[in-house]
Amino acid sequence: xxxxxxxxQLNVVRGKNHILHDLxxxxxxxxxxxxxxxxxxxxxxxxxxIVGLQKIQSGAIEVLGQPAASKPLREVIGYSTQSASVYSDxxxxxxxxxxxxxxxxxxxxxxxxxxxxxxxxxxxQMANSLSGGERARLALATTLVGSPELLVLDEPTVGLDxxxxxQLWKLFYQLAAQGKTLLISSHVMDEADSCNSLVLLxxxxxxxxxxxxxxxxxxxxxxxxxxxxxxxxxx
Amino acid sequence: MTKRVLQQLGHDPRTxxxxxxxxxxxxTILKYVYWSNPDLFQRVAGSMLGVFPMLVMFLxxxxxxxxxxxxxxxxxxxxxxxGKAEFIAGYAIAFGIASLVQxxxxxxxxIWVLGLKIAGSxxxxxxxxxxxxxxxxxxxxxxxxxxxxxxxAIQFMPAILxxxxxxxxxxxxxxxxxxxxxxxxxxxxxxxAIDATKKVxxxxxxxxxxxxxxxxxxxxxxxxxxxxxxxxxK
Numbered sequence: 001x002x003x004x005x006x007x008x009q010l011n012v013v014r015g016k017n018h019i020l021h022d023l024x025x026x027x028x029x030x031x032x033x034x035x036x037x038x039x040x041x042x043x044x045x046x047x048x049x050i051v052g053l054q055k056i057q058s059g060a061i062e063v064l065g066q067p068a069a070s071k072p073l074r075e076v077i078g079y080s081t082q083s084a085s086v087y088s089d090x091x092x093x094x095x096x097x098x099x100x101x102x103x104x105x106x107x108x109x110x111x112x113x114x115x116x117x118x119x120x121x122x123x124x125q126m127a128n129s130l131s132g133g134e135r136a137r138l139a140l141a142t143t144l145v146g147s148p149e150l151l152v153l154d155e156p157t158v159g160l161d162x163x164x165x166x167q168l169w170k171l172f173y174q175l176a177a178q179g180k181t182l183l184i185s186s187h188v189m190d191e192a193d194s195c196n197s198l199v200l201l202x203x204x205x206x207x208x209x210x211x212x213x214x215x216x217x218x219x220x221x222x223x224x225x226x227x228x229x230x231x232x233x234x235x
Numbered sequence: 236m237t238k239r240v241l242q243q244l245g246h247d248p249r250t251x252x253x254x255x256x257x258x259x260x261x262x263t264i265l266k267y268v269y270w271s272n273p274d275l276f277q278r279v280a281g282s283m284l285g286v287f288p289m290l291v292m293f294l295x296x297x298x299x300x301x302x303x304x305x306x307x308x309x310x311x312x313x314x315x316x317x318g319k320a321e322f323i324a325g326y327a328i329a330f331g332i333a334s335l336v337q338x339x340x341x342x343x344x345x346i347w348v349l350g351l352k353i354a355g356s357x358x359x360x361x362x363x364x365x366x367x368x369x370x371x372x373x374x375x376x377x378x379x380x381x382x383x384x385x386x387x388a389i390q391f392m393p394a395i396l397x398x399x400x401x402x403x404x405x406x407x408x409x410x411x412x413x414x415x416x417x418x419x420x421x422x423x424x425x426x427x428a429i430d431a432t433k434k435v436x437x438x439x440x441x442x443x444x445x446x447x448x449x450x451x452x453x454x455x456x457x458x459x460x461x462x463x464x465x466x467x468x469k
Contacts, residue, residue: 014469053313071316074316085311087306088306098242103315126246
């Protein structure tokens with residue numbers, strides 16, 4: 001099975017803080033991998049390292065068969081930060097048109113991308129007047145420009161109500177069905193069951209990795225919260 | 236890139252209005268402040284035509300770049316294929332166009348409505364105003380790296396721009412200052428911008444040398460600006 005992401009013995013130190021410790025991670029292509037862990041566990045730092053925004057102290061990261069941060073990867077990685085990184089003083093369609101223009105090859109037109117995230121009606125609405133759910137979908141839309149094979153989404157569902165969360169997860173499945181790999185972080189454990197693979201992070205170390213069923217089996221727990229607590233206990 | 240920055244300006248009519256109306260208003264005030272001494276108005280107002288675009292472009296560039304940094308859009312751009320030079324050129328061209336329109340409007344107003352007399356050509360005056368604007372832009376871009384908040388970015392104006400303004404020959408001819416200050420002013424980009432503007436107003440002397448020196452400063456400042464844009468953080 002070919003890997004979308006592989007991190008080995010990854011160490012990241014920011015200032016005096018040692019954030020990631022000898023971290024190993026393998027994400028198969030086509031997976032919806034959930035990156036779970038409490039705040040401050042290093043989820044964002046790991047994601048930034050994978051997309052090439054974070055300097056690493058030691059270890060290696062390979063993304064889609066190439067070392068992280070190498071130039072060809074810029075065409076094929078989509079990344080959204082915790083806060084929607086869009087231009088709030090542009091309309092939705094202007095945002096997407098602008099980001100599309102940065103890429104040599106776009107598999108979808110800006111109109112198709114807005115259609116996909118169900119924002120066609122809001123095309124000409126300014127980004128700063130969007131509701132929370134619409135803004136989250138616009139942020140997702142900005143990761144779909146170019147021809148992304150890997151989507152790295154940092155807490156894309158944070159602060160959204162259950163209905164909107166379900167909508168977004170439907171979209172994630174659609175994207176995975178198109179052959180894209182998704183790495184999605186969350187600190188809400190009940191989202192774990194939506195992923196087909198999980199990695200639990202705590203204090204910059206991988207606590208466990210596997211499918212939701214495997215982790216339940218391992219800990220003999222039903223609820224994901226309990227699984228997590230049991231795993232911390234084992235440690 | 237350029238199109239996007241101009242679109243953002245286009246969606247912000249208040250900024251656009253301030254961009255054009257406030258320099259015109261300041262020129263009008265200047266006219267009446269120097270009511271009893273029209274000669275002084277002629278001298279000061281001409282130089283001010285170069286100072287406005289520089290101040291305005293400094294402010295909007297440092298705030299706009301800072302906004303890219305704090306909103307996360309700069310990171311979004313850094314993981315895309317967009318080059319750093321393209322990023323800076325995009326801003327430079329967009330704000331260059333904005334300052335072209337601003338300089339044209341304000342100089343036309345000053346000449347036709349306020350009766351400002353310039354001996355040289357208005358086109359050359361607009362050209363020097365754009366050079367001034369680009370200096371403001373380049374300094375704004377360079378300092379925005381050192382600012383963590385909008386508050387700090389604004390504070391760089393009195394810290395970095397105003398000293399240059401005082402030494403630039405706007406208040407007194409540069410040669411009449413104490414030797415040390417004249418020497419310092421020789422190493423500041425704004426001095427050459429004001430020199431060039433004065434020469435156009437009085438139609439005395441060539442601005443070719445000043446243009447080259449300003450171009451050199453621009454290359455240095457914009458390169459410094461692009462070096463401070465980092466794809467990776469520590």
